[in-house]
Amino acid sequence: MKNGADFPPYLETLNPEQREAVLHQGRSLLILAGAGSGKTRVITTKIAYLVRERGLDPRAILAVTFTNKAAREMAERARLIDERAGEAMLRTFHSFGAWFLRRNGSQGGLDPGFVIYDDDDSTALLGTIMENVSKAEVKEIAHSIARAKDYFLTPQDPELDLINYRKDFRDIYARYEERLRQIGNVDFGDLIKKPVEILRALPEVARRFHDRFRVILVDEYQDSNIAQFELLKELAGPETYVCVVGDDDQSIYRFRGAEVKNILEFPDRFPGTDIIRLERNYRSTVPILKVASSVVDNNRDRLGKELRAERGNGKTPVLTFLPDQDEEAVFCANLIERSRGKEPPAAYSDWAILYRTNAQSLGFETEFLRRRVPYRVVGTLKFYEREEIKDALALLSFLVNPRDEVAFRRVVNKPSRGIGAATVDRILGEASLGGLADGIEAGPPDGDLAAAAKRLLPLLPAKAQSGIKAFLAAMEKSRCILEGTAEKKDRKEEKSQREGLRAGEGLSLCVVQLVMDTGIAEYHSSHDEVSGNQRLNNLQELANAASLYPAAMEGLLEFLEHIELDRSLEEERKEDKDKNPDRVTLITYHNTKGLEFRRVIMTGLEQGVFPRDDKEWEDLEEERRLFYVGATRAMDELYISSCAVRRMYGRTTPMDPSLFLREIDQSSIRVIGTAPYGFAKEPALKKAPLSGGKRPLSSDGQWQVGGRLFHDDYGYGGVAEIRETEEGPVILARFDTGKELRFLSRHQSSRITKIGEE
């Protein structure tokens, strides 16, 4: 295989550029991989090659992906080439950070038993710091703090003003950090930021990692943020080979702190970088690729590349203008159903419908349900956002970390146990200051809320006393189960409880016990007759998920970490459950990254929807990249739809066609339906008959041919024709959507508004 003529089969099947990327040796490598150019294949093959041909220990390879799903897929594919390649460390940046901090966090003053706060938890914590502030404001600041951490900015950083200009932001951020430190938990941003700080502060730790990871591969590099870039730099020692793979045209997470600059400036930051371009697209036909690239070509900030469609020509993509979103759903359903009758017949699973916001899935679901078109919705995982699930998780979090104020506040008085704000404040005070109250033994100010509550017990009102006792007893019992010291009798008793929750293996016993003993299960099942059952089911599902973990503190920690970092679990399980894999995919543009479908419908191509709004340049460029990502998902057929009106916030709003539609190379697309005014080169209006340069006026003087009007349902249109009858003038309006409407001038509907002459 050394002479290049005789490669093993797994290398033989690669094209020259791909093979060059796999075989590359040197300091560092930047692979600019266009959509559908086989970049995942290159990474997995490279891992296998390093292990197999270059004798590298798989444990010395760290591969970072954007999602957990991608990490699992990659491990699987690498394993197919070489069993040992699957042993490489494949994680997301966040999951790697958590792994790092469990082992090295104590060096940075972090207890290894930390729990990860999600955005809601962070916001809740911030809420306890800021008083008399609306929740929306708290949320905004929580968002700013998250962004600050993405950009690796500390509360002291002078650049912090660029994130949020309010003058107390610095102070709030600092206090938030202090509280988080006292509690001993971390938020998402900390999972990246803290490892960097530790690696910088402790050269011996850094050296250990440099020794361990000889090769670091980063996938979807265009979506990494500044903090992640810093982490990459710290992890890479002088001997580490760093290979990043990305496509600047597919960077779609700027709103979350992703920096395209990371990829644009990678060669500057890693001197001696070689660049390999993968520009052969094996997925889409020529016109589909042309549609995608003609739009993204309008972006200024890009490296620029020439994607070649290896598959050659194919069906011309179709652009359709439709009256409204209901028609859009009908159009999709028709298209899909018709494709099934053709030769060769298409499967439902060949189809994907793309939309900008999750809310847009509803219209399609309704229509598909009615028409019995099987579908699956990707990405709407509300499971972990449900109140009962968050409650149960708060109980578990508090069990792991009794300093967790957020979890404590959430569940201590649920169901109500007579523990109000005053009592909670006293417990918090006791925990942080210790031994404040007279007549009780002074406790350590260690922040342990369970211990503090216990100490304060004799001084509380009777109702609160019994409430706290019951709560603490339930927590204690769970702790005993986890530590294996629970009485056998107690365990038996669980199974005979009548609530209806079944405890299975391992950790599920603990979950079931906790939600029952604390009354959370009862609270939710009886609270609301209709949804009570569903809520109980959800709790049951959570318990079932927990059964995969051992009934010990370690297992609980793992379980919680998995839930915080990988919320795709539920989706997978659901798909396993129903055995029909032949379904249409309903999915947001963002979620399509890394996927491909034979036939794709891009919906909602309207100004304000997609692109969302045109406030900023860079935002618009990001939307264009999102268009590019969506279009390049299609293998064989691409459809694009745009509506004249759309119901938003319960109101029907006239829509303008998306700016992107005009940017599409017109020779690569076929337009069906009437292009609205403002889209077509020849405005629809000019088609209205004109008599001798003069536009006919209706006998009552109300209307003139060519006059513009707006209809609540059909959007903008023009008066096409006027006919005089014995009932008065009849107006023929032709709308930009192609819809025609005839009405008597004196019976003008209130839904029609005249918007002047043209």
Place this chain on the structure above:
DNA sequence: TAGTTTTAAGTTTTT
């Protein structure tokens, strides 16, 4: 202070 009614606000995108 818990639970209700009324009012206001909002729809990106996700680790």
Place this chain on the structure above:
DNA sequence: CTTAAAACTA
């Protein structure tokens, strides 16, 4: 139109 937050009442 749906959902969350403020306001109100028992």
